[in-house]
Each structure stands twice: as C-alpha cells, then as structure tokens.
Amino acid sequence: MGGADQRIAPIGRVHIAGQDFVPAADSAASGAEAPELIAAPRTSRKDYPNVGVSSRAVVWILAQLHLFFGALVLAVPLFVLVIELVGVTSGDERYDSMAHEFMKISLTGFSITAIFGGSLALALFLLYPDFMGYMMHVFGAQWLVYAGLFFLESFFLYTYYYGWNAMRYGNLKWVHLSLGLLLNGAGMTIMVISNSWATFMMAPSGVNEVGVVVGNIWEVMKGPLWNPINLHRFIANIGFGGAVVGAYAAYKFLSTKDMEKRAHYDWMGYTSNFIAILAFLPLPFAGYWLMAEIYAYSQQMGITAMGGILAWLFIVQAVLIGTILLAGNYYLWAGMSRTEGSKRYKPFIGFIAFVLVVCFLTWVTPHTLILSASEIAQLGGSHHHILGPLGIMPAKNIAVNLMLIVTFLSFQLYRRSDKVATVSWAPIGNALMVAIYVVAIVNIIFLGVYYGYFTNTVYKVGSSVAQVSSTLVVIIAGIVIDSLMFKNAKTLPSHWGRIPDRAQYALFALPIAFTWLMGLMGYVRSSVKTHWHVYTVMKDNSPDNFIPTIGYAGNMITIVTVLFLLFVLFMFWVASLSGTKQAKPETVTEGGVA
Amino acid sequence: MTVFFKTIGFSIGLALIFTLVTQLLPQVEGEAPVETKVDLSSLTMDDFVAMGEDLFMNKGTCTLCHKPPPIGRAPDIQGLDMVSTSAERLADERYRGESKDAAGYILESMIDPSKFVVAGWGKKGSNDTVSPMPAVDKAPIQLSVMEMDAIIAYLQAKDGNEVTVSLPSPEAAAEAAAAAPAAGGAAAASAATAEEALGKYACSSCHAMDSEDPLVGPGLATVGARLSVPEIRQSIVDPAAVITEGFPPAMPADFAEKMTVKELEMLVQHLAEKK
Numbered sequence: 102m103g104g105a106d107q108r109i110a111p112i113g114r115v116h117i118a119g120q121d122f123v124p125a126a127d128s129a130a131s132g133a134e135a136p137e138l139i140a141a142p143r144t145s146r147k148d149y150p151n152v153g154v155s156s157r158a159v160v161w162i163l164a165q166l167h168l169f170f171g172a173l174v175l176a177v178p179l180f181v182l183v184i185e186l187v188g189v190t191s192g193d194e195r196y197d198s199m200a201h202e203f204m205k206i207s208l209t210g211f212s213i214t215a216i217f218g219g220s221l222a223l224a225l226f227l228l229y230p231d232f233m234g235y236m237m238h239v240f241g242a243q244w245l246v247y248a249g250l251f252f253l254e255s256f257f258l259y260t261y262y263y264g265w266n267a268m269r270y271g272n273l274k275w276v277h278l279s280l281g282l283l284l285n286g287a288g289m290t291i292m293v294i295s296n297s298w299a300t301f302m303m304a305p306s307g308v309n310e311v312g313v314v315v316g317n318i319w320e321v322m323k324g325p326l327w328n329p330i331n332l333h334r335f336i337a338n339i340g341f342g343g344a345v346v347g348a349y350a351a352y353k354f355l356s357t358k359d360m361e362k363r364a365h366y367d368w369m370g371y372t373s374n375f376i377a378i379l380a381f382l383p384l385p386f387a388g389y390w391l392m393a394e395i396y397a398y399s400q401q402m403g404i405t406a407m408g409g410i411l412a413w414l415f416i417v418q419a420v421l422i423g424t425i426l427l428a429g430n431y432y433l434w435a436g437m438s439r440t441e442g443s444k445r446y447k448p449f450i451g452f453i454a455f456v457l458v459v460c461f462l463t464w465v466t467p468h469t470l471i472l473s474a475s476e477i478a479q480l481g482g483s484h485h486h487i488l489g490p491l492g493i494m495p496a497k498n499i500a501v502n503l504m505l506i507v508t509f510l511s512f513q514l515y516r517r518s519d520k521v522a523t524v525s526w527a528p529i530g531n532a533l534m535v536a537i538y539v540v541a542i543v544n545i546i547f548l549g550v551y552y553g554y555f556t557n558t559v560y561k562v563g564s565s566v567a568q569v570s571s572t573l574v575v576i577i578a579g580i581v582i583d584s585l586m587f588k589n590a591k592t593l594p595s596h597w598g599r600i601p602d603r604a605q606y607a608l609f610a611l612p613i614a615f616t617w618l619m620g621l622m623g624y625v626r627s628s629v630k631t632h633w634h635v636y637t638v639m640k641d642n643s644p645d646n647f648i649p650t651i652g653y654a655g656n657m658i659t660i661v662t663v664l665f666l667l668f669v670l671f672m673f674w675v676a677s678l679s680g681t682k683q684a685k686p687e688t689v690t691e692g693g694v695a
Numbered sequence: 696m697t698v699f700f701k702t703i704g705f706s707i708g709l710a711l712i713f714t715l716v717t718q719l720l721p722q723v724e725g726e727a728p729v730e731t732k733v734d735l736s737s738l739t740m741d742d743f744v745a746m747g748e749d750l751f752m753n754k755g756t757c758t759l760c761h762k763p764p765p766i767g768r769a770p771d772i773q774g775l776d777m778v779s780t781s782a783e784r785l786a787d788e789r790y791r792g793e794s795k796d797a798a799g800y801i802l803e804s805m806i807d808p809s810k811f812v813v814a815g816w817g818k819k820g821s822n823d824t825v826s827p828m829p830a831v832d833k834a835p836i837q838l839s840v841m842e843m844d845a846i847i848a849y850l851q852a853k854d855g856n857e858v859t860v861s862l863p864s865p866e867a868a869a870e871a872a873a874a875a876p877a878a879g880g881a882a883a884a885s886a887a888t889a890e891e892a893l894g895k896y897a898c899s900s901c902h903a904m905d906s907e908d909p910l911v912g913p914g915l916a917t918v919g920a921r922l923s924v925p926e927i928r929q930s931i932v933d934p935a936a937v938i939t940e941g942f943p944p945a946m947p948a949d950f951a952e953k954m955t956v957k958e959l960e961m962l963v964q965h966l967a968e969k970k
Contacts, residue, residue: 309945355701401835410724413720417713417720631725638834658713659710663707
C-alpha cells in the first residue's frame with residue numbers, strides 16, 4: 102500500500118446538533134452481525150481467462166454430457182422401481198430380472214455423470230471465476246448439502262443394486278423396494294437443487310436488482326421457473342432414459358440369432374419404447390407451462406425464445422419431435438406382427454400415418470421466409486397466400502395435438518391387438534371411445550381455426566388450453582375404458598421376437614432424436630438469457646456473450662450427441678463385461694496355449 | 696460386428712440429418728449490445744433521430760412486441776403517429792401520469808409503462824391497469840436518459856412532427872466522460888435534476904416514491920417528516936449506519952463514491968421536501 106492509496110476513514114456516527122446522542126445499537130457490533138452485502142460482480146473482458154479455445158464451447162460440451170448422463174441415471178432407477186413393483190404385484194419374475202438388467206447397464210453411468218460434473222465445475226471455476234464466485238456466494242451452504250446428497254445417493258445406489266438378489270423375496274423385497282425409493286428421493290433432490298441454479302440464472306429471485314442477496318436460500322431457489330423446469334426435466338428424463346435403454350435392447354436383439362434371447366430383448370425393447378412414448382406424451386404440456394411461466398416472468402424473454410432470433414429453432418424441434426413420433430408409431434405398427442389379432446387394426450395404420458405426415462408438414466411450415474426482393478415480388482409478399490396461415494401457432498397447435506392423439510391411437514390399437522373383450526358392453530364401450538376421438542378431434546380443429554384466425558390474440562392463447570385438455574381427455578378416457586373393457590379379456594397368441602429387424606432401428610432413432618432434442622432445448626434455455634450470466638443482475642462480458650447461430654448450435658449438438666453415444670457404448674460394454682467369464686486355458690504346450 | 700457398424704452408422708447419419716436442417720435455416724447471431732461512443736460536439740438532430748431508430752430496432756428491443764397485427768403483442772408504434780396518439784391518451788380518463796406533452800408521455804411510458812395501458816394490451820387479469828412492458832431504463836434493457844431521448848426524437852420525427860427533445864450538450868458529454876466507471880459500464884451523465892438522479896440511481900426500484908408502501912426498502916412519500924436533512928444524507932452515503940426496523944440491509948453502500956456532490960445535495964433537498 103503506497104501513501105497515495107491511503108484514505109481517511111470516518112470513525113463513529115454522525116451526531117445531529119440539538120438532538121440527544123443515542124448510542125443505541127453499537128455500529129461496530131451491528132456491523133459485525135450484519136450480513137455482508139455483495140452485489141453481483143461487474144466483469145470486463147479481461148476478467149475471463151483466455152485458454153485459446155472458446156470457453157463457452159468447453160463448458161457447453163461438459164455441461165451437456167453431464168446433463169445427458171445425469172438425466173439417464175436419474176430416470177433409470179425411477180422406472181426400474183416401478184418395473185420391480187410390477188414384478189412383485191404380478192408375481193412375474195421376468196419383470197424383476199429386467200429391472201435388474203436395466204440397473205446393471207446404467208450402473209457405470211453414475212460414475213460417468215460424476216466425472217463430467219467434476220470436470221464441468223473445474224471448467225467453470227477456471228473459465229468464469231467471477232460468475233462462479235457470485236454463485237457460490239448466493240447459494241452458500243446449499244453447495245454442501247448438494248455434495249452431501251451424493252454420499253446418500255451412492256449408499257442407496259450400491260445397496261439397491263448389489264442387494265438385489267440378497268433381498269429378492271418376502272419382507273426383504275420390501276426393504277429392497279424402500280432402498281429404491283430412497284435412491285430416487287436422493288436423486289430427485291439432487292436434480293431439483295441443481296435446477297435451481299439454472300433457473301436462478303434465468304429468472305433470479307431472492308436478490309435485489311444489483312444482485313445483493315436479500316432473501317433466504319429458499320427464496321433464492323424458489324424462482325418463478327423452478328417448478329416448471331423441475332416437472333419438465335422429470336418427465337423428459339423418463340422418456341430419455343427409456344429411449345436409451347431401448348437402444349440397448351435393440352442392439353442385443355440384432356446381435357443374436359438365439360430365438361429365446363431375441364424374445365427377451367424384443368420384450369425389453371418394447372417395454373423401453375412404452376416408457377419413452379408414455380413419458381413423451383405429456384411433455385408438450387409441461388413445456389407449455391414452462392413457456393407460460395417464462396412469458397409471465399418476462400414477456401421479452403418469452404418472445405426472444407418464440408418470436409425472436411431463436412424462433413427458427415422450433416422448426417428443428419418440429420423435425421425432431423416428428424422423428425420421435427414417427428419412429429415410436431412405426432415401432433408399434435411393426436410390433437403388431439407379434440400378435441395374430443392385429444389384422445383387425447391394420448386399416449387404421451394408413452390413416453394414422455397420413456395424419457402424422459400432414460401434421461408434421463404443417464408443423465415445419467415456417468411463418469416468415471427470409472427472401473430476396475425478387476423472391477418477395479414473385480411470392481407477392483413475405484408470406485405465402487396458402488401456406489402462410491399454416492406458419493402461425495394455431496395451425497401448429499392443431500398439428501401437435503392431432504399427432505399426440507393419433508400416437509395414442511396407435512398405442513391403444515397395439516395394446517388391444519392381442520385381446521378380445523369379453524364384457525357384454527364392449528360394443529357400447531367401443532362406440533363411446535370412437536365418439537370421444539371424433540369429438541376431441543373436431544373440437545381441436547374448431548378451436549384452432551375459429552379462435553386462431555377469426556378472433557383476437559388473447560383468445561388464441563386461451564383456446565390452446567382447451568385443445569390440450571381435449572387431448573388429455575382422449576388419453577385418460579382411453580386408458581380408463583380399455584382397462585375396464587379388457588379386464589378378463591380373451592388373450593390371443595403373441596410371439597415375442599417375431600418382429601422385423603428394421604423395426605429395431607426405430608429404437609435407435611428414438612434416443613438419437615431425444616438426445617439431440619435435449620441439446621437443442623439446452624441451447625434455447627441458455628440463450629434466452631441473452632448477454633447475461635444471471636438475467637438482469639450479472640452481465641456476461643465474456644467474448645462469447647452473443648447468441649450463436651442455429652448452424653453453430655447444430656454442430657455443437659451433434660458433437661455432444663456423438664460423444665454421448667460413444668460413452669453410452671462404453672457403459673454398455675462395461676455392463677456386458679460383468680457377465681463374461683474367460684474360459685480357463687486347458688494346457689500349455691510348447692507352442693503356446695493349446 | 697456388422698450390427699455394430701450398421702447401428703453406429705444409422706445413429707450418426709440421423710444426427711447429421713438434424714445438423715443439416717440447422718444449416719439450411721437462416722443463420723442469425725444474437726449480438727450483445729455494444730456500448731457505442733458518440734461525439735456529441737458534432738451530433739446533429741438527424742444523427743440523433745437515426746440513433747433513436749437504431750435503438751428502437753435493436754438495443755431497446757421495442758420491436759419484439761411493438762409489431763403490426765396480428766403478430767404484435769403491443770400497439771404497433773411504427774404504424775401510429777405517436778404525437779397525435781399521445782394527445783389522445785393524455786386526454787383519456789384512464790391516464791394516470793403527470794405528463795403534459797407527447798415527449799413527456801413517451802418518456803413516461805418507457806420508464807413507467809403502467810401509467811397508461813392501451814385497452815386490450817394489459818397484463819392478464821389486471822383489467823388493463825398493469826402493463827406487461829418492462830421499464831426500459833432498468834435491466835435487462837437499461838437505456839440511458841440520452842438513449843430514451845433519442846427514441847423520443849425518432850418517434851416524433853418519423854411522422855414529420857417537430858422534434859421537441861434537445862440534443863445532449865457537449866458539456867453533458869464531458870461530465871459523462873469524467874463520470875465513466877472503470878468497470879466497463881456505460882458512461883452516465885451527471886443528473887441535472889433530482890428526478891433525474893432518482894432515475895439514474897434507480898432509487899424507485901426499492902423505494903416507493905409516492906407512498907409509504909414498503910418494497911425492498913421503506914416508502915419515501917413522507918420521508919422529510921421522518922428524517923432530518925443530515926439523517927437523509929447519512930442514509931444515502933452510509934446506509935448501514937441506521938437501518939429502518941424490519942428491512943434488510945440491502946441498500947448499495949457505494950453511493951458516496953458514485954454520486955457527485957451536486958447530485959447528492961439535490962436528492963437530499965428533494966427528499967427533505969417530501970412531508
């Protein structure tokens with residue numbers, strides 16, 4: 102400290118003339134007790150270390166891989182627990198073995214998640230030190246709780262997995278199921294805690310406008326987007342996890358000629374697809390809630406995502422979701438060849454495929470086209486006369502809801518294909534089901550067309566809720582009616598393993614599209630913050646503080662998807678090692694091993 | 696092994712198709728706003744209007760919502776003559792602001808958009824009393840007083856109306872340069888009035904100015920009756936010395952370093968008169 106830096110610091114308090122001096126709360130003492138007021142740092146470019154490559158790209162890859170594996174290892178124990186429970190209640194041991202196999206193939210995933218998590222944290226502290234310093238300050242002791250939960254999760258994971266056969270029957274089975282529940286509890290808590298960091302960055306709460314913490318940790322965590330993201334990730338994880346283990350089953354199916362093994366892996370693939378598609382169906386509704394909350398928090402942020410430069414991204418999203426639905430449906434149709442009763446429903450497939458394709462094309466129709474002056478003149482405006490109206494949300498809402506409804510129809514037909522209802526009211530039940538489909542479809546189209554094109558914008562948004570409700574009514578009514586109608590139904594012969602090899606490729610398309618979709622949504626979730634580390638509170642002044650182009654994002658997403666694929670293969674390979682035993686060499690001869 | 700290569704090939708091929716789709720779409724980069732330096736000594740009104748238009752389209756993010764129907768989520772400002780529209784709104788019985796002219800109305804609607812909400816454009820459930828528009832002088836947009844003036848100039852000039860806001864003076868530029876913070880922030884000119892200083896230091900983010908309702912900090916409608924002039928001064932320069940009971944110690948402690956003496960005194964006098 103040189104002399105020039107010295108400043109005169111005032112000592113004591115100001116005493117106002119004419120008034121009694123009130124020593125009251127001693128300022129030194131109160132100063133010691135008062136929490137330290139730290140505003141969010143204001144960084145400049147030089148505060149970001151330059152490591153020669155884009156810091157954002159490094160963090161992007163590590164964060165995405167961590168999230169992919171995190172999603173997988175959170176989801177697998179969830180449906181494993183459910184499958185195990187089904188095994189207990191149905192008494193069918195095949196379920197129990199399959200649940201155990203699902204756990205086995207994802208076990209290495211826990212370590213891979215931790216390795217990428219650690220690498221991500223290191224990269225963030227190295228590349229974004231001020232930002233991480235601020236986040237550590239805001240979340241404080243929560244980090245310790247987070248770290249502590251890993252110990253708990255590991256304990257439950259290993260006792261659950263390694264105790265599987267030791268606690269297989271009787272009361273011990275319930276102890277085992279409880280361990281699974283606790284494993285899921287620890288995992289879910291880890292997820293919601295880490296979600297709070299992401300949602301704090303998007304919509305900070307518990308801090309004032311300069312980033313000073315003014316609330317307790319609960320107020321910091323419970324921002325407006327926390328629960329929508331929690332729900333969205335919870336559902337999406339299940340779909341994603343189902344899709345990944347489905348690829349494992351498909352690979353195993355294709356790799357063997359043994360009919361018994363093919364039957365086993367066919368059943369495993371079917372169950373995985375069932376989980377993936379079932380979780381996928383409500384996902385758009387969770388997404389809708391999330392977007393509604395984003396708009397309520399900041400209309401500007403909502404429009405940046407849906408109507409600003411990120412809007413093109415939703416064309417890619419449509420391609421991905423279209424791929425998922427087409428692959429899921431195709432797999433169900435191909436799977437109908439397993440049962441002899443499926444012939445009854447074959448004519449529906451053409452209708453479903455037609456609706457899916459038309460809706461898919463409607464969904465990918467862009468609203469505004471970027472055109473040259475001569476092209477605009479040729480087109481007579483930047484919107485096409487006939488196709489233009491298909492570019493706006495009402496048309497997309499109709500398309501998405503119809504796609505979900507016909508996907509459910511595929512699913513329902515598949516479930517019915519090996520059964521014949523024996524209840525007396527079956528014709529009425531069928532008529533009721535048809536009526537519900539017809540009314541819902543008419544309602545969805547009417548609401549979309551009337552309120553979307555002939556009334557004010559306000560009603561347009563409101564009507565989409567009624568459309569979604571129609572879809573949900575079909576799904577719920579379908580499940581209820583079928584479960585009652587096919588109780589004690591006559592079962593037709595079904596042959597697991599009797600499915601064309603090409604259908605297995607649908608089970609590869611699903612995880613690739615799911616993984617890519619998660620990567621894409623990560624890009625939009627992070628980009629809506631624009632040039633802020635913590636929206637409105639801490640500016641991002643790093644060299645990468647711009648929203649990259651969709652093409653750049655596409656390249657990054659493919660890189661992380663391929664990397665994920667390679668690590669997943671490694672995980673499966675390690676799992677297969679545990680069941681492989683090298684034969685003992687018999688004798689050693691002069692020439693080597695005989 | 697064939698199965699291995701077939702499935703890997705299929706998976707990577709599919710990922711590449713998705714990548715291709717992203718390459719076919721328009722490639723737009725979302726640039727972060729750049730702090731531009733303006734030489735005020737040679738600034739003409741035409742430049743100022745052009746600056747306003749640029750701010751309206753880009754940094755101000757106004758066109759995200761203010762678009763022509765049916766895609767707009769707010770009135771189509773570019774399609775309206777804002778001077779005559781302002782006169783209509785000032786005469787409207789639902790108007791709750793204090794402006795007297797178009798320039799004042801436009802400024803007011805930028806920093807406190809709920810003073811007048813155009814029918815049909817209010818927040819859901821607010822019966823058109825609360826605007827969904829963010830205050831543009833606050834984060835994330837953070838327009839300065841000069842930038843808001845430029846937008847007013849643009850909105851007046853675009854329909855051939857007389858521009859009533861004055862150009863920022865070179866003196867203000869000199870003061871702004873002197874007050875430029877070291878940490879990469881925008882240069883902020885010294886406030887000319889107490890109201891400007893209140894806006895510049897975002898006092899109303901945490902304190903209600905027209906009522907005693909507590910926000911983050913206590914309301915200041917009658918602060919002059921509660922505190923003496925020295926106490927008000929102390930509350931600004933050393934806020935931790937006395938903290939009103941029931942409030943968090945959240946007030947920034949660096950106003951003494953940021954404010955000019957003139958700004959501090961203007962604020963103190965202004966608040967002392969609130970009785």
